[in-house]
Amino acid sequence: MATTLERDDQQIIELDVRTDEMLVSMGPQHPSTHGVLRLVLRTDGEIVSEVTPHMGYLHRCAEKIGENVTPIQFIPYTDRMDYLAAMNMNLGYSLAVEKLCGMKIPEKAQVIRVLIAELNRIASHLVGMGAYGLDLGTFSPFLYAFREREMILDLFEEVCGARLTYSYITIGGVHDDLPDGWLERCSKFLDYFEPRIQEYHTLLTKNQIFIKRTAGIGILPKDLAINYGCTGPMLRGSLDRNKNDPPWDLRKIEPYCGYETYDFKAIIPPFTDDYYDDEHFGIKPRTPPEAVLGDCWHRFYVRMLEVVESIKIIRQAIDRYPKAQGAHRIEMPRHLPVGEAYVETECPRGQMGFWVVGRPSKDIVPLRVRARSSSFCNLSVISEICRNCLIGDVPAILGSVDIVMGEIDR
Amino acid sequence: MTAQEIVAILKERFGPRIKAEKLDAIDPYVVIEPADLVEVCRFLRDDPRLQFDMLNCISGVDYCEPDPAKAAKAGFEPHLEVVYHLSSFVKRHRFVVKLILPRWKDNKPGQLPEVPSVASIWRAADWHERETYDLVGVWFTGHPDLRRILLADDWEGHPLRKDYVFPLEYHGIRGR
Numbered sequence: 001m002a003t004t005l006e007r008d009d010q011q012i013i014e015l016d017v018r019t020d021e022m023l024v025s026m027g028p029q030h031p032s033t034h035g036v037l038r039l040v041l042r043t044d045g046e047i048v049s050e051v052t053p054h055m056g057y058l059h060r061c062a063e064k065i066g067e068n069v070t071p072i073q074f075i076p077y078t079d080r081m082d083y084l085a086a087m088n089m090n091l092g093y094s095l096a097v098e099k100l101c102g103m104k105i106p107e108k109a110q111v112i113r114v115l116i117a118e119l120n121r122i123a124s125h126l127v128g129m130g131a132y133g134l135d136l137g138t139f140s141p142f143l144y145a146f147r148e149r150e151m152i153l154d155l156f157e158e159v160c161g162a163r164l165t166y167s168y169i170t171i172g173g174v175h176d177d178l179p180d181g182w183l184e185r186c187s188k189f190l191d192y193f194e195p196r197i198q199e200y201h202t203l204l205t206k207n208q209i210f211i212k213r214t215a216g217i218g219i220l221p222k223d224l225a226i227n228y229g230c231t232g233p234m235l236r237g238s239l240d241r242n243k244n245d246p247p248w249d250l251r252k253i254e255p256y257c258g259y260e261t262y263d264f265k266a267i268i269p270p271f272t273d274d275y276y277d278d279e280h281f282g283i284k285p286r287t288p289p290e291a292v293l294g295d296c297w298h299r300f301y302v303r304m305l306e307v308v309e310s311i312k313i314i315r316q317a318i319d320r321y322p323k324a325q326g327a328h329r330i331e332m333p334r335h336l337p338v339g340e341a342y343v344e345t346e347c348p349r350g351q352m353g354f355w356v357v358g359r360p361s362k363d364i365v366p367l368r369v370r371a372r373s374s375s376f377c378n379l380s381v382i383s384e385i386c387r388n389c390l391i392g393d394v395p396a397i398l399g400s401v402d403i404v405m406g407e408i409d410r
Numbered sequence: 411m412t413a414q415e416i417v418a419i420l421k422e423r424f425g426p427r428i429k430a431e432k433l434d435a436i437d438p439y440v441v442i443e444p445a446d447l448v449e450v451c452r453f454l455r456d457d458p459r460l461q462f463d464m465l466n467c468i469s470g471v472d473y474c475e476p477d478p479a480k481a482a483k484a485g486f487e488p489h490l491e492v493v494y495h496l497s498s499f500v501k502r503h504r505f506v507v508k509l510i511l512p513r514w515k516d517n518k519p520g521q522l523p524e525v526p527s528v529a530s531i532w533r534a535a536d537w538h539e540r541e542t543y544d545l546v547g548v549w550f551t552g553h554p555d556l557r558r559i560l561l562a563d564d565w566e567g568h569p570l571r572k573d574y575v576f577p578l579e580y581h582g583i584r585g586r
Contacts, residue, residue, distance in 0.1 A: 056560040061569050063545065099436060226463050226499050229534030246502065253502055338485075341436045342495055342506070344466065353467055353495070360485025368570075372467040372495070380537045409560060 019045045024391070028057050032135045032395035035405030039382075039398075043391060051386040051394070053379060058409035066369025071097045071171050071332070071356070074369065079165035081371060082407040084127050087120035087156075088347040089407075090169035093369075095256060096354035097171045100341035101333050106326025109173030110258045115317040116159070116169065117257075118310040119186070122193075123152040124348035125303045125310075128402040132300060133204055135399035136213045141203045148196060151189050158182055173329030183318050190311055197307065205301060214297040215290035218385045218397035222294065228384070229377035232350025233267075233302040234401060238294035241268045250346035262316050264309045267302045269293055296400035303348075303402070335362045349402055350374030371410055375403040411459070411503045413438035419459060424450060439493075439506035444525045447509060451528045454496060454505070462496040462505060465532035468539060469493045470546030474513060474572040488513050492525055492548055511548070513571075527553040545570040 027038040036057035042050035079086040130145030160168035239245040247266030251259040336358035344353040353372030430441040454462040475484035490511040515521040527550040529535045539550040540559040547568030
């Protein structure tokens with residue numbers, strides 16, 4: 001620019017300063033990428049212009065394994081997909097194989113499945129919430145969340161002996177019946193847990209710093225979410241009740257395991273005062289004025305409200321269990337029939353699909369197992385919603401997607 | 411809308427270009443030619459009666475029996491299938507579209523069969539097609555950025571092919 005620059009002329013010097021584009025590699029060992037995910041950020045100063053995810057660090061080709069083992073042998077591998085909601089993964093694969101074989105599951109097994117899957121949903125959302133707090137620089141909610149999650153894990157340990165990779169829900173029902181006195185301990189836990197939800201709202205949802213970090217950040221419009229195949233809380237955070245959007249929750253719109261007989265609602269924003277019509281919300285966390293439909297705050301809050309709905313479902317399942325008919329498990333056929341079956345279930349992170357193809361030669365080993373991962377689709381939209389955000393907001397947006405790399409890489 | 415009605419609408423629009431249909435399958439599907447894929451998919455998305463605005467899954471299957479002793483009893487001719495699972499947010503129905511491809515283009519091993527990309531219709535197809543290319547070995551023409559997604563960029567072969575040979579060594583890491 002100016003070649004004859006006066007040393008004292010401050011204004012001209014400032015005009016001469018330019019910013020450069022820079023590539024910043026975030027991960028794969030970055031704590032806020034929730035596992036081994038590498039994001040390459042193209043930045044101009046503080047502004048991110050492009051985000052390119054690189055994954056596959058945890059790839060084990062579970063689909064190839066599924067083609068070489070029997071369906072029951074594959075159940076433990078589904079545990080390792082979404083390891084925070086292993087029960088829901090077991091359920092998805094079991095339902096796919098059962099649909100292919102045309103099996104009819106007894107009522108008792110269905111009730112146990114619903115009960116266990118919803119408990120796991122609570123545990124998963126607790127980790128999602130606690131880890132989201134960690135991403136945004138607050139440590140306490142994480143400890144609060146793990147305090148309660150620990151109790152759920154204790155309940156699971158009693159049921160199946162494992163604390164993370166359960167393999168409890170299996171083809172034809174569940175592996176074992178519930179132990180004696182377990183239901184009482186479970187409802188005792190719910191009585192303990194329910195009032196604690198307010199603590200999370202006090203710590204996070206109503207926290208001014210948390211609101212400033214999440215409200216109005218990473219806005220995902222509904223059409224974009226659908227086009228990218230986003231599901232679960234990610235999609236529901238972008239819906240609008242006032243525009244007659246359907247309650248896009250597979251438990252509602254395509255019920256499985258008898259979810260249609262339970263009384264609960266799909267969580268759809270906006271969260272105005274008339275939304276809270278039951279006694280579960282002692283203190284109503286108001287939607288902050290900065291929050292926009294489809295932003296990080298809404299995605300986070302949808303998860304928090306889903307926890308309450310899960311409690312409602314579990315209480316109903318506990319009431320039903322003593323009257324439920326049938327066995328907890330039935331035998332699966334010796335061979336998979338010819339054909340293919342695709343089943344999607346509502347997992348904590350979205351719609352998890354399993355597709356099983358039987359061999360024409362009547363074999364027990366399937367020809368193909370396909371896992372449609374919910375986090376995989378939810379993550380693919382990250383480059384859109386991170387465009388032109390600040391570097392500091394990338395962990396906030398990524399945390400609100402709530403990914404589990406085991407499920408993405410499979 | 412039931413699968414019968416969806417197939418009827420498709421047949422009314424495309425006629426003989428719908429190569430086969432299977433309505434008694436667990437998930438009813440139609441089979442079309444790869445060349446018609448983009449047109450059919452755009453119709454499925456844009457027709458006001460159908461409105462398939464969500465692409466749930468793209469899966470590739472390799473129908474092949476590598477063991478010659480079992481090949482006679484396998485019950486299928488060697489071929490590849492690419493399967494599109496669609497659903498509609500507005501209409502709440504599901505449908506499946508299938509493509510049947512040769513295992514290799516022009517029967518030359520190593521030449522990947524080609525399918526037109528639907529990433530311009532549903533953005534969700536972007537990563538799913540990359541994954542199908544990566545693991546099953548199908549080349550999606552017109553894809554904006556067809557790279558491997560789960561495996562390393564310099565990986566050889568496509569693991570979900572039935573005749574895939576497991577590498578014994580990768581950059582000095584022993585395979586078994």
